Amino acid sequence: MEATTLSFENLHNHGQLFANMFRARHRTFIQHNKWDLPQANGMEFDQYDTPASRWVAVHEGGEVKAGVRLTPTTHRCGIYSYMIRDAQLGLLETIPKDLLSFEAPVDPYIWESSRVFVSDDVPADERLRVQMQLIREMVISARNLGATSLLGIIPEHSPRLARRVGLDCVPVGPVMDTGGMRSVCVSISMATRLH
Template sequence: MEATTLSFDNIHNHGTLFAEMFRARHRTFIQHNGWDLPQADGMEFDQYDTPASRWVAVHEGGEVLAGVRLTPTIHRCGIYSYMIRDAQRGLLETIPDDLLNFAAPVDPLIWESSRVFVAEAVPASDRLRVQMQLIHEMVVSARALGAQQLLGIIPEHAPRLARRVGLDCLPAGPVIGAGGMRSVCVTISMQTRLH
């Protein structure tokens, strides 16, 4: 099992991994969760998949097992910035605007973590190991990008898992219903040491 951080600068070094990650997102978010998201050629994408973002993929034998997108909170593309801020600004119909207890930051030291998934095909006996690999690579990549904090939307009970592995993960808003799931915005400090 490997973890790779992809960018527009390095996708040519990783064969079909970038496309396979978008296909895995399609299977997770559109086929399994039933979300109405943009798609083409069996791949899910949205307005936040720009050259400013980075994508962490956990993969084995060409199959993407898990992934996450990292986007700088200072990025803008047309009317869009990043998912949490745009939801708070009322630009997204599927995520409530009261998801954060404070104004969504625009700060070079804070990045957003979004589109987090572990593929349904990952057996229960391997899920924790895959999640740990994803979290580890996400933190390593975020730190390398200069992030001191991540802001993300995760399932409401996921902060407990994050704390178990040593992440300083704190709820930053109320539990919300989005996409048929109960989720919460969190801040994740990049200053803590992983177990």
């Protein structure tokens, strides 16, 4: 099993991995979660999948087992910046405006973590190992990008898993219903060491 951080600059070096990640997102978010998201050719994408973002994929034999997107909070594309800020500004109908307990930052040292998933095809006895590899590669990538912290929306009970592996993950907003799931906005410090 490998973990790869993809960008528009290096995706040509990784064959179908980039497309396979979007296919895995389609299976997770559209087919399994039944979310109404943009899609084409069996791939899920949105307005935040731009050259400014990076995508971490945990994969084996071309099959994507887990992934996450990292987007700088300083990025803008048309009227959009990043998902959490745009939700707070009322640009997104499916995420509540009051998701954060402070004004969404625009800071070169803070990146957003979004579209986090572990494929339903991953067996229960392998899920923790896949999650750990995803978290580890996400932290390495974020640090390499200069991030000192990440903002993200994760399932309500995920901060406990993060703390178990040594991440400083703190809820920074109320628990909310996002697409039929109870989620919370968190801040993740990149300063701590992983176990």
